[in-house]
Amino acid sequence: ACSAPADNGGGSDDAVDIALVRQLSSGDYFELWLAGAKAEADRLGVNLSIYEANGDDAQQAIDIEAATGEGVDAIAISHGFAETVQAPIAAALDADIPVVAFDVDAGDDRAVTVAQSDAVLAEQVLGQLVEDTAGEADVIYVYVAGFAPLDRRDAVWQETLADNPGLNQVAQIGVVNENTAVEVAEQAKAALQANPGVTAIFAPYDEFAKGATLAIQELGLEDTVKVYGADISTADIEVITAEGSPWVATAATDPANVGAVTIRAAYLAATGGDVPSAIEIPPTLITQAGLLEKGVTTIQGLTEAFPELATPDLVPVP
Ligand code: SR1
Missing domain, CATH: 3.40.50.2300 (Response regulator)
Known part of the structure; x- marks a missing residue:
């Protein structure tokens, strides 16, 4: 049926x-x-x-x-x-x-x-990761193969690793189901505990990024480990702009x-x-600093602050 x-x-x-x-x-x-x-x-x-x-x-x-x-x-x-x-x-x-x-x-x-444009999306947020870390970091990567957008973002991550020998992927985690954020949080906690030198998590899907953020907060590592994500929503904006949040950048439509x-x-x-x-x-690169500076608290406010997020001229129907 x-x-x-x-x-x-x-x-x-x-x-x-x-x-x-x-x-x-x-x-x-x-x-x-x-x-x-x-x-x-x-x-x-x-x-x-x-x-x-x-x-x-x-x-x-x-x-x-x-x-x-x-x-x-x-x-x-x-x-x-x-x-x-x-x-x-x-x-x-x-x-x-x-x-x-x-x-x-x-x-x-x-x-x-x-x-x-998943390649651009990944380039935008990974550009921020490379800039923030000066290309030197132990990184946890959140990925599940087989989802077309995640596979396209993965190709850029592989290129970024090749171009930046100081970036070191120490663990790969990830799950996609009805409980993605909670389960990624559990996996991220274990990966962080096993790899105390980690300073960045590349989590290019907002459910991944929320899970990574939760894990860092539960372990009290907000000052040392930062999250580079993808996607945006009002709930994501709340997480990113909360005081001391480790989720510092996302690239999104x-x-x-x-x-x-x-x-x-x-x-x-x-x-x-x-x-x-x-x-x-x-997509557009959205940073924690940019959201705070523009006082954005909702997805509606975001589209006003970043008008390029609306694309009425793309496939127009009068
Ligand atoms: C499991 S795939 C999740 C992704 O699909 C959309 O492309 C969103 O950007 C999300 O990151």
């Missing part, structure tokens, strides 16, 4: 039908992303059906097949593993249903791809904007509009 799709309650009988099929839903990033996708669907009068696999990869494949069977006008897919999504994506495309793939390797040139861009791309693909085959949303 497919996971019963929810819908946005928008659209009319002759509205464009878009199915949104997600691998992951829990955590700030995915909640904000969905809110942005729903708001854009409402603005465009789209009838949006939302399938949530909640980390069940087999279920995500079934959900893509179900959306294909429904004969929707386009399918937008967020995250997923190549081995589980590529066959049902090919079947959807063979049935002439356009597919927009965000943060997932669709394995098919007919699919439109959407991504944050506005997740709601990324959800909106993905829906615009699916809408254009469904209606025969002009949609680029590959869409990239540029």
Whole structure:
């Protein structure tokens, strides 16, 4: 059975039908992303059906097949593993249903791809890490292979290690599930205790960064170990700007904007509009010092302070 799709309650009988099929839903990033996708669907009068696999990869494949069977006008897919999504994506495309793939390797040139510029994102935050440490540090790295954005960020981390022989990865940890931050915190505590010389944690996903921050705080290491993360939300801003927080930098897009861009791309693909085959949303480096200086306390305040986070000209739909 497919996971019963929810819908946005928008659209009319002759509205464009878009199915949104997600691998992951829990955590700030995915909640904000969905809110942005729903708001854009409402603005465009789209009838949006939302399938949530909640980390069940087999279920995500079934959900893509179900959306294909429904004969929707386009399918937008967020995250997923190549081995589980590529066959049902090919079947959807063979049935002439356009597919927009965000943060997932669709394995098919007919699919439109959407991504944050993950290489730039990693370069921005790792540039800060290298600057702060003068390229000399024992580093804990948080990573789980197989997630397209994390793999792209990993390629930059590997280059950064090669370019900076004074950087030393002493441990690699990581988990992605419904409890990512708490479990990463446990892993980070053990890694910090086993490697007392560590001065930086590279944690390029906000659930990773929250877990790393918690571990450092529980061990009282805020003065010596700093966190370099990715993503942003109101809750993340609170963590970063709390007094003495070790999370000093993140590189991020506005997740709601990324959800909106993905829906615009699916809408254009469904209606025969002009949609680029590959869409990239540029990230911004956000530092603890910058947030404090600008007095930013919420994601709304952030988008006012960093207007480049909004990209209305990317895949525009009037
Ligand atoms: C498990 S993948 C998590 C990442 O997906 C999105 O690209 C977000 O930026 C997040 O870091």
